[in-house]
Amino acid sequence: MSSRELVVLGTASQVPTRRRNHNGYLLRWDREGILFDPGEGTQRQMLLAGVSATDLTRVCVTHFHGDHCLGLPGIVQRLSLDRVPHPVPVHFPAGGAGYFERLRHASSFHDVADVRAEPVGTDGQRFDIGAGVLEARRLRHPVETYGYRLLAPDGRRMLRDRLDAYGISGPAVGALQRDGHLDLDGRRVSLEAVSEHRRGQRFAFVMDTGLCDNVFALAEEADLLVIESTFLSVDAALAAEVGHLTAAQAGRVAAESGVRRLVLTHFSQRYPDPERFAAEAREEFGGDLVVADDLMRVPVPPTV
């Protein structure tokens, strides 16, 4: 479980600042390395964060505004330069396929990596990615935009007292988990009898949207929610007009959706003090709150 974490590569909306690179987020999830919204400079931020091109197994682009995708040409070409041996699917809004093609072939390079376009064409589209199900939901922004969430498969939590009651311990526990049952002195003990349902971990990525039902659908019971909070409440009218969230709205989404750890990011450069985002979100959300900074690592909380 400890191998599931968010590596923050960049946190600025629209233009970078001295402290904040354009967007970029890597989700390490067991053997997957999913790169979300590579903005300009993502390649160098990866170097600073200790992420190699080979770590990338998938890319998800929410939409084709520059601060979310202009790092894609560098990433695509780096995959070839480093001879990354595995395929790297790239998800993006299908309506932006023209932009994807231009970014994919932005300049001359020796194109050998297996970069696969897997566009998102419908709201709620799901991709089975081995580590779980990746689901895309349409968001509310001036251009076609999708948020994503990753749902790990549900599992079973072994109950110590039940195991003890049957006298099951050691390697027999593993055999029971593997086979779904265990024959014990002529009696069959089922896995269900000594365990309970455990929901799989959930990660959600909500970027560039006004408040809408799908924001809540993506955030629902997320263990880790990464969500844009471009504006503060003083600019709530402007946020709604241009299809963005305020920190307070992000906090309310987290509270109403049962989120466990909330990561705020995508900050407008007009506000010098990031603590104000935290203060506004905290008024709505009492759970674990992180104001993202570049190169920060945020573990996905284990399911309880």
Ligand SMILES: [Zn+2]
């Ligand atoms: Zn945008």
